[in-house]
Amino acid sequence: MQNQSTMTAPITPTDIAIAKRIQSIDPSDCQLYSEDGFWVVDLNVVRRQLERWRKELPLIRPFYAVKCNPTPRLLAFLAQSSYNLGFDCATHAEISQILNLGVPPENIIYANPCKAPSHLRYAAAASVRTMTFDNSTELYKIRQCAPDARCVIRIKLTPGAASHTDGDIETPMYDLSLKYGVTFEGARDSLLLARRLGLSVVGIAFHVGSGQADVRAYARYIVEARKVWRLAAETGHVFSLLDIGGGFMDERFEEAAGVIREVLEREFGDMMRDGNVQIIAEPGRYICAPGFTLATNVIAVRAEDEDSGGVSGKRAVYLADGMYSNINAAMWPGELTFPTVVRGRRMRAMDEAEVAPVSPVSNDSGVEFDESEGSNAGDGEVGMRMEGALQEYTVWGPTCDSSDVILKSAWLPRGIEVGDWFVFKGLGAYSVCMRNPFNGFSTEHEFYYIDE
Ligand code: PLP
Numbered sequence: 001m002q003n004q005s006t007m008t009a010p011i012t013p014t015d016i017a018i019a020k021r022i023q024s025i026d027p028s029d030c031q032l033y034s035e036d037g038f039w040v041v042d043l044n045v046v047r048r049q050l051e052r053w054r055k056e057l058p059l060i061r062p063f064y065a066v067k068c069n070p071t072p073r074l075l076a077f078l079a080q081s082s083y084n085l086g087f088d089c090a091t092h093a094e095i096s097q098i099l100n101l102g103v104p105p106e107n108i109i110y111a112n113p114c115k116a117p118s119h120l121r122y123a124a125a126a127s128v129r130t131m132t133f134d135n136s137t138e139l140y141k142i143r144q145c146a147p148d149a150r151c152v153i154r155i156k157l158t159p160g161a162a163s164h165t166d167g168d169i170e171t172p173m174y175d176l177s178l179k180y181g182v183t184f185e186g187a188r189d190s191l192l193l194a195r196r197l198g199l200s201v202v203g204i205a206f207h208v209g210s211g212q213a214d215v216r217a218y219a220r221y222i223v224e225a226r227k228v229w230r231l232a233a234e235t236g237h238v239f240s241l242l243d244i245g246g247g248f249m250d251e252r253f254e255e256a257a258g259v260i261r262e263v264l265e266r267e268f269g270d271m272m273r274d275g276n277v278q279i280i281a282e283p284g285r286y287i288c289a290p291g292f293t294l295a296t297n298v299i300a301v302r303a304e305d306e307d308s309g310g311v312s313g314k315r316a317v318y319l320a321d322g323m324y325s326n327i328n329a330a331m332w333p334g335e336l337t338f339p340t341v342v343r344g345r346r347m348r349a350m351d352e353a354e355v356a357p358v359s360p361v362s363n364d365s366g367v368e369f370d371e372s373e374g375s376n377a378g379d380g381e382v383g384m385r386m387e388g389a390l391q392e393y394t395v396w397g398p399t400c401d402s403s404d405v406i407l408k409s410a411w412l413p414r415g416i417e418v419g420d421w422f423v424f425k426g427l428g429a430y431s432v433c434m435r436n437p438f439n440g441f442s443t444e445h446e447f448y449y450i451d452e
Contacts, residue, residue: 009340012042013042013044013450014040014042014293014425014450015385015423017040017448017450018040018293018295018342018383018421018423019342019382019383019384020383021038021040021295021448022295022342022344022345022382022383022421023345023382023383025297025344025345026345026419027297027344027345027346027347027418027419028345028347028348033442033444035297035299035320035419036297036320036442036444036445036446037294037295037296037297037319037320037321037325037326037445038294038295038445038446038447038448039292039293039294039295039432039445039446039447039448040292040293040295040447040448040449040450041071041073041074041291041292041293041428041447041448041449041450042291042293042449042450043074043077043291043449043450043451043452044291044450044451044452045290045291046074046077046078046287046288046291047081047452049250049286049287049290049291050062050081050083050085050287052253052254053083053253053283053286053287054083056253056254056257056258056261057257057260057261057281059264059272059279060244060260060279060280060281061084061085061086061278061279061280061281062083062085062086062280062281062282062283062287063085063086063087063088063107063108063109063111063243063280063281063282064078064085064086064087064088064282064283064284064287064288065088065111065246065282065283065284066087066088066089066090066094066097066098067088067090067094067284067430067433068246068284068285068287068288068428068429068430068433069284069288069292069428069429069430069431069432069433070094070097070432070433071432071447072097073447073449074288075087075097075098075101076101077451078287079098079101079102079103085107086103086107086108086109086280087103087107087108087109088108088109088111088246088282088284089108089109089110089111089112089128090110090111090112091112091116091119092116092118092119092122092123095108095110095119095122095123095126095128096122096126099126099128105126105127105128105129106127106129106130108128108130109130109131109132109152109205109243109280109282110123110128110130110131110132111131111132111152111205111243111282112131112132113132113133113134113135113138113154113180113181114134114135114138114180115131115138115141117141117145120141120142120145120146121145121146123146124145124146124148124149129146129148129149129150130149130150130152130202130241131146131149131150131151131152132151132152132153132154132205132243133151133152133153133154133190134153134154134155134156134180134181134182134190135182135190136189136190136193139151139190139193139194139197139199140197142199143197143198143199147198147199149199149200150200150202150241151194151199151200151201151202152201152202152203152204152205152241152243153182153187153190153191153201153203153204153205153228153232154180154181154182154204154205154206154207155181155182155183155184155187155204155205155206155221155224155225155228156177156180156181156182156183156206157169157177157183157220157221157224158183158184158185169214169216169217169220170212170213170214170217171209172208172209172210172211172212172213172214172217172247173209173210173211173212173332173333173334173335174209174210174211174332175209176207176209176210177207177209180207181206181207184224184227184228184231187228187231188231188235191231191232191235191237192235194237195235195236195237200237201232201237201239202237202238202239202240202241203239203240203241203242203243203278204225204228204229204232204239204241204242204243205243205245205282206221206224206225206243206244206245207245207246207247207282208221208245208247209247210246210247210284210285211247211249211285211332211334211335212247212248212249213249213252215252215255215256215258215259216259217247218244218256218259218260218263219259219260219262219263221244221245222244222260222263222264222267222268223263223267225242225244225267226267226268229242239277240276240277240278241277241278241279241280242268242277242278242279242280243279243280243281243282244260244279244280244281245281245282246281246282246283246284246285246286248281248283248285248286249285249286250285250286250289250290250426253286264279284429284430285428285429285430288428288429289426289427289428289429290425290426290428291428292426292427292428292431292432293423293424293425293426293427294321294326294327294423294424294427294431295342295421295422295423296319296320296321296326296327296421296422296424297319297320297344297419297420297421297422298317298318298319298320298344298416298417298418298419298420298421298422299318299319299320299398299418300317300318300418301315301316301317301318301416301417301418302315302316303315303316304316304394313391313392314391314392314393314394315391315392315393315394315416316393316394316395316396317393317394317395317396317416317422318396318397318398319395319396319397319398319406319422320398320441321397321398322396322397322398322399322404322405322406323397323403323404323405323406324397324399324401324404324434324435324436324438324439324441325397325398325434325435325436325438325441325442325443326427326431326432326434326435326445327397327406327424327427327431328430328431328434329427329429329430329431330397330405330406330407335429335430336406336407336424336427337424337425337426337427338410339395339407339410339412339422339423339424340385340386340422340423340425341385341386341412341413341416341420341421341422341423342383342384342385342386342420342421342422342423343380343381343382343383343384343385343386343420343421344382344383344419344420344421345382345419346417346418346419346420347417347418347419386413386415386416386420387413388413388414389413389414390411390412390413390414391411391412391413391414391415392409392410392411393407393409393410393411393412393416394407394408394409394410395407395410395412395422398439398441399438399439399441400439401438401439432445
């Protein structure tokens, strides 16, 4: 169960932009798609994240992970910014989107250890040479499609290895080591095969898992990377690149950065001072999540158990967005921020004359009906946060799939009606790019930008 925070947050430029937009939307005039969700993107927040990075990790060059949020205006903003960013791309489409912004190919890492052959050929033709691998088939593929590649070996920790003595690392939101990476034990064979194929392996990449709250993971991976670095020298490779991946969480960033600085100094300090290693990272969610806010409309409301008289007191609301459109985060524990509810223009109340009279029937269920249920309790100014007494709700997405549920139990302001809005802050990661047209709901959403 999730509960509304008791703290009242200050009003932000995003709140003001949302209020203005909401004031202009009236569900009673029934413009097709007018009640669809919209995004407010505060580019100043993106800038703030990059400033924090520069302050905390000045020696590590961030390569933004395009997959996380490829919104064109965000990418253009990042490409033109003065933060010396590179880009982590995983497909032909991402590479081409970045190249079309005028980014030179050497500022791209093709960070997908299992690449589609045609995408690989495209990358080679476009002079995108730095790319990850974690298996022998990939090396053969690279040999055929991109023999000039600068290969980067993607590693993962050996489960239960003796060097990991300070307890188990917490599982991140998305454990990418289930899918990618070669352990120290497997790395020797890969490096030897690369030598036999005449491929140049220039460094190591890892990813601690997306949304990794346990900052010790970075320390463990850096120690492991140093071991593989030595192994590389033994197998005849000269390494110069360390890629510490993504996974950074906004609220843990300074803590993670402190650990990274300390362990890098211990393991790679000499090399860094001699200029023998370039260190990069692939942050995604850290850069794009906080600046993106989704406002999505309440399209239906009911008592959860209307057919038995609403005795439970629990209400159900249905939003214009769900896990198939923008709120895919609902599938992942910890990903979704708790919403605030904003008063919208509601459907016009029908007056008595429009409703056919029926003879009264007795309420012999003995249930007391709460007349305020579903009425305009929670009234307030359009565009303002609804506050006051809380009530339990299930929050559903709009599709006919019963697993399209956003919050199974949430205490939210009493009296939410059709036309009100749910606002999800910090939802910029793995959301915009997950929209699909399932069930005929629109995938087009408007974007409003705040920039200094
Ligand atoms: N790099 C790679 C190879 C990834 O697969 C991902 C996410 O899946 C990222 C970077 C970005 O991770 P995050 O958004 O957690 O920073």
